[in-house]
Amino acid sequence: MIRSARTLASAALLLLAAACQPPRPAPAAAPEGGAAAAGSAAVDSLVLMRTRCFGTCPAYRVVLRPSGEVRFRQSWPDSLPEHRATIAPAQFNALVAGADAAGFWALPTLMAENTGVCGMARTDSPTTVVGVYGAARTHVVEDYYGCTRIPGPLRAWEARIDSVAGVSRWLVTPAHR
Template sequence: MRSPIVIGTGLLVSLIFNAQILAQSTVQLPQLTAQNSPQQIFNKNTKKLHSGIITLQRTACFGACPIYKITIFPDGRVVYEGERFVKVVGKRTAKISPQAVRRLVAEFDKVNYFSLPSNYQGGPTDLPSAITSLTLGRQQKTVNHYLGSPNAPQALTALENKIDAVVNSQRWIGSKNEQTPNPNDSNSTQLKVNRQLWNQQRLTNYRFTFSRSCFCVPKATQPVVITVRNGQVASITPVNNNEPVDAELFRQYNSIPKLFGIIDDAIAKKASSLTVKYDPKFGYPTQINIDYNQQVADEELYLSISNLEPLK
C-alpha cells in the first residue's frame, strides 16, 4: 500500500507536466488594440478610394437643357466640361476636400449603386439623361438614367443632384437667364432628337404631302403627294390636278431623310434664320423656314410637310 505522500507528489508532477504541454499548444487570441479597431478596419477598406473616380454627365433634351460633364478625382480635383446651354462653355477645374469625395462615395453606397440596373429608360419623351459612374479599384459601374423613366429610384436622382451640389456646378451652369444658347445649337439639338425619333420608327414605306414656297418656277411650288417604298421615291403626284410632275424639281425633298438633310445644311451654312417644327409622334419636320442670308433677297425657303401615312 502506497503512502499518501508519494501519491500527492506524483499527482503534482503530472499536473505540472500537463500544464506545460497545454501552454505550448494553446492558440493565442489577439487583443483588440488601436491598430485593429473597427475604425482602423474601416479605414483600411477605404484605401481603395485612392483609385476612385466619380463622373456625372447631363445630356441633351428637346429644348435648352444644360449639357455638361463633371469628373471628380480622389484627391478632390474637379474637372468641368461645358458643352451647350450653360453659362461657361469649355473646361474648368476646381478643388474639393478628399473628405468630401469620401462622403460622396458613401452616398453611392447608400443607394447600393453597384447593384442598380445599368439603364433606366421609358416614360415621357424629350427629356435629358443623367449618366453617373463610379470607379473603386477594379470595380467600375455606369448608370444611364433617362430622367423620364418611371422605374428609377428617387435616391438615384438625389445622388445626381448631390454631386452637382458638392462641386457647386451652378457657378458654371448658371441660371436660366444666364444660359444664352446659340440658335444653331438649339436647332442642332432638336434635329438630333427628332432624327433619332424618326429612325426609331423604322419606316421605309410611307407617303406624305409636300409643298414649298420660294422664288422659283410655279411647277416647283405646287403641292404634291410623295410616296416612298423601301426608302426610295416611288411616285410624286399632284394634289390639285392630273398634270404630270417634274420629279427633278422635288429631288432634294422626296424623302424624310432628305428633309433632315436640308436642316443639316442650313445649320452648317449658319443660315441667318432657321425655324423648324417637328411632329411629336414620328419626329419628321412639318415646317422648315430658312433665310440663308438676310442681306440677300429672294433666297428664302419655306417647306411644309403634312399627312404622313405609314404604308404596308
C-alpha cells in the first residue's frame, strides 16, 4: 500500500515538473567570435523542485534559463510570491555541465523504485525533482531523500543549483508545530 501510494505521488511530481517546464524559446545564436558552451546550447531550462516532508522541509521550485533568468516560488509553508533574479549565463552553462559530473543522465527517473540505486527506502523524507529540458535531450530525476544509498554527486549538484540560484535569500522555513 505504501509503495503504490509513493508510486502515485512520484508520478504526480513528475507530471508537475513537466508542467512547470517553461516554454522553449528559439535557439540563440552563439556570440560572435565564440561558440556556445558544449552541451548547454541546446538546454532551454533547468528546473529543481523540493517537496515537503514529515516535518519542516520547505517546498519550492526554481527555474533557471540560459539567459541567466532565475524564477523561484515557494509553496510551503505558504504559497508565497514569485521571486526573480539573474545569474551570469556562464553560471547556467556550468550547472548544465555539472549534470554530466553528477552522473545525472545515467540515473533512473524514479530513483526510489530502483533498489540498486536507492537501497532501502525510509518514509517521510522529502524529494527533490530535478530536470534538464532541451530540444535534443530532456531528463528528469526524482531523488527521494529516504533512500539509504546516498547519491553524493547528485546531491552536491542539487545543492549547487540552489546556491547559484541564490535560493537561501528567499527561503521561508516552516516553524515547528
